[in-house]
Amino acid sequence: MGAVVKTLGVAADKDTGVAVVTLDRPHRLNAIDLTMRDELIETWRELRFDTTVRAIVLTGAGDRAFCTGLDRDAEVPQPESPYMADDPLLHVGPKSNDLWKPVISAVRGMACGGAFYLLGESDFLVADTTASFFDPHTTYGMVSAYESVLMALSMPHGEAARMALTGSAERLSAERAHSIGLVTELTEPGGALAAAIAVASVIAGHPPEGVQGTVRALWAAKEAALRQGFAQAPHLVSLGNLPLDRQADLFHARRPGFRLR
Template sequence: MSEHPRGTLRVTVDKETGVAVVVLHRPERLNAIDLTMVAELRENWRQFRFDDAVRAVVLTGAGERAFSTGIDRDAVVPQPSSPYMQDDPLLAVGPKANDLWKPVVAAVAGMACGGAFYLLGESEFVVADTTAAFFDPHTAYGMVSAYESVLMAQRMPYGEVARMVLMGNAERMGAQRAYEIGLVSELVEPGRAVEAAVRCASVLAGYPAAAVQGTVRALWAAGEAGRAQGWAQAPHLVALGNLPGERQAELFAGRGRGEPRIR
């Protein structure tokens, strides 16, 4: 087994089982994704394409509080003035965006929200422990949930994803509800999500790699047309619907008011 600290990532590869475990490692920031992590994730996925010792991947977050809380609010991403163009760094963070077709199993404990759905949406399935909670705060901050909504609409019933992305900070989908609707495929005791995900990934890594990767590619292809159409609209919707940055910051500053309902 080899370990490779990569800045904001901790990567462990077990060459006997063929399973790599990738840990988002910014626990002090609830594993929020900054521009450094974007670059490191992209490099990591692309390296895995050429590493035949890696046949399946488990993706998780450091600590017990969060899988990831999405884009780091301190990340500065300049935007063009045209509504036809948007720079979204999270479009590059997932394995599929980087042409990796080895299976990825997400292991979730604690919060998974907002931009975390770029990663969950490009994982084959999700294992979670009972502390997991899923929500999308965009609307509460005067922002359009566009790409996240498109990805989650292919993982959840329409009414469930609509409620999650529209209710914003007011409520969170608990682990049990996420399991009931199929967003989570297996629910385990606190602290056991990575163990359960590795168990599944080890099975996948033991099968003929070409057959597994071809199946992953076929599954992704099944939803490509819908994603492409949804994402084509996303830049315009974001440009039209987002409040100015100063107003978003004001709303974000009041984020601690009231406790969200867990359902």
């Protein structure tokens, strides 16, 4: 059932029409390196053509994290120009790859930083009670630009602002995420994947043309705001990010502990 590649697992159930895509780097808390980035892009684009797949569940391997964003050891070359910046995760999500089949994220453990590129392009989230959400950018001298835009369109503005501005000092609990609508269903520990597959199976049982048109319509409701926000992001990142060596100093000097709310 399915095929496993280096950093990504893909399993499709032809009977239900549901594919499960698994971020499979648990030893790195499912952080996205450039190999995983490329495999995600390839997977989303392949799923566009697989008519047996009518709904997708995205999850992370292991019980510690859904995804912790970009792997800090990933070497991302940048052009030497203030007018050109390459964000390695900008096109890592399903919508960015023109996939209009429903994608449901099943979250267990931490989801932070660059994970929001994936969560922000999911149609909705299911989480278990171990899930937590936070954005460490400001703690390490970085601007949360793309991530904040995506989250501001997925949760109340004040919650998105507080999460982005408090950095790694606070984490949004699964219960709080559920109460504000970021998470649509909360399960017992270990139950998020099964719950996500169950609802994906229901959706996959509907005629796909209507489902995919509805996904496209829902995304259109926030697409203009997303495009406008993203247009500002490269300039804000260029202006506000500390040099990489200073970011590394702050990362290594970080204090353990956080407030869960």
